[in-house]
Amino acid sequence: MKLIKWLCFGCLAIVLLFCNKQYQLENSKTSKEDVILDTMSAIRRDNLNDFNKILLSRQEHNEYFWPNIGEKFHADKGINADIAYDMMLAETNMRLNVLLSFYKGKVFEIKNIQCSRPVENYGPFSLYLGCNFDVILLNGEVLKERTLNGVICLNKQCKLYHLKD
Incomplete structure (x- = not known):
């Protein structure tokens, strides 16, 4: 009887070990707000290295997020x-160039960060879409920024998912 209990316990431990994936998002921030603030700071400083650290990497997308989302997120079946990731990165890079040309070197403050769409959950991940905020320039002008389309979070690990026009 003890042998059967130990075998059952061993099988359960193996199942839990392989089913309980531990995801580690490198260089993650603790909130979607921090992602947005740090993204805009990297853009202001024209620091692509910092920007790319905030952005969900290909490995994180393909190995962690995609298995939980897959084709459910895309209208194009078979993707x-x-x-x-290439489509998301192309859109992100196009919008990044526009943001860099406008915000690089400018002094500004970020206020009223909101993600207007309902949170979408995919496995352990929460995807915040429709993120927008006010950019207050040094001269007091207020701009409504709506291009940080998505922030992805796993508990207190958050990264930029997408910039979009």
Whole structure:
């Protein structure tokens, strides 16, 4: 009887070990607000290295997020993780160039950060879409910024998912 209990316990431990994936998002921030603030700071400083650390990496997307979301997120059936990441990265880079040309070197403050769409949950991940905020320039002008389309969070690990026009 003891042998059967130990075998059952061992099988349960193995199942839990392989089913309980531990995701580690490198260089993550503790909130979606911190992601947005740090993204805009990297853009202001024209620091692409810092920007790329905030952005969800290809590995994180393909190995962690995609298995939980897959084709559910895309209208195009048959799309794979690499193609989805390439599409997201292309849109992000196009918008990043616009943001850099406008905000690089400017002094500004960020206020009223909100993600207007309902949170979408995919496995252990929460995706915040429609993120927008006010950019207050040094001269007092207030701009409504709506291009940080998505922030992805896993508990207190958050990263930029997407910039979009």
